[in-house]
């Protein structure tokens with residue numbers, strides 16, 4: 001197997017068979033011609049079903065994750081919605097109670113509308129996942145690794161064993177770990193998801209989501225139908241941009257991890273800071289699992305809680321000059337946000353919590369910015 005860094009940098013050693021070009025072309029066609037016998041010339045019919053530009057991308061992410069098939073969607077949430085579209089009335093879904101807020105909001109909506117039972121468990125005690133399962137009724141267990149914004153790391157191998165024993169499917173949102181650091185399918189997950197808007201693309205200039213499956217089974221075939229019938233596909237131009245962004249994933253990831261570790265250590269020593277949540281720190285409750293599961297860096301995401309509460313937290317964010325005051329993650333530019341303000345009044349995130357996404361700038365500039373913004377708070 002090729003190393004991921006080589007695979008990414010070369011877009012899977014792409015060479016155009018007719019021109020020798022080393023950059024994959026965009027094929028924006030939404031319809032595909034037939035020959036004299038009215039047979040399809042290629043394997044393509046219509047843009048909403050598939051297109052050569054998506055297939056290049058899908059091939060690369062499959063290799064990265066060690067999966068069998070992949071599907072890209074117009075956004076992360078379009079991909080997540082397609083997964084839950086496979087759950088029938090009367091079945092049951094299990095997920096952590098604090099995770100990416102869009103996913104929780106979607107799960108609450110479908111469970112109310114479709115008579116699907118939803119158990120949202122507290123992930124700070126990992127046995128809660130096991131206790132939430134209802135054998136024969138649970139259809140999907142959905143977890144994040146690490147979980148936003150506590151960055152708790154759930155043991156995927158254990159979650160997969162328990163989920164399978166209950167006859168359910170395990171889906172893992174690996175957005176914050178990136179495929180460089182966690183191989184969820186190899187650990188037993190059935191489906192891995194990434195918001196490709198984040199680390200995969202890395203340049204904060206497109207929305208995309210991807211699902212990768214370990215095996216083509218009934219659930220996967222249904223997801224393929226859902227994308228085809230609901231139309232949440234990625235545009236060809238976005239697919240191409242993403243292919244370009246992914247070429248530098250490994251080096252962006254590595255830099256973010258290195259800087260994030262230094263920033264986490266700086267913040268942990270700061271008197272204005274009550275607590276730093278970063279899985280790379282020995283003080284993080286999930287550090288031991290993270291060391292085993294995040295085999296290539298702990299990522300660029302962390303949260304910190306301010307000693308003086310909400311006011312100090314908001315003031316800290318407003319003083320940032322290098323960190324950009326915006327939501328999202330995984331881009332080359334570092335971001336800072338007061339998470340409760342971003343999620344809105346129904347949020348369960350502590351009011352004194354700040355979320356940082358560490359990019360690839362000079363780490364000295366980033367630390368200096370945090371130092372000046374924390375002065376006297």
Ligand SMILES: *Cc1c(COP(=O)(O)O)cnc(C)c1O
Pocket residue numbers: 075076077078100102103144148173175176195196197198207208209329
């Ligand atoms: C951003 C994000 C999503 C949703 O992805 P979009 O591309 O914004 O739809 C899902 N999960 C996590 C962990 C995310 O960070």
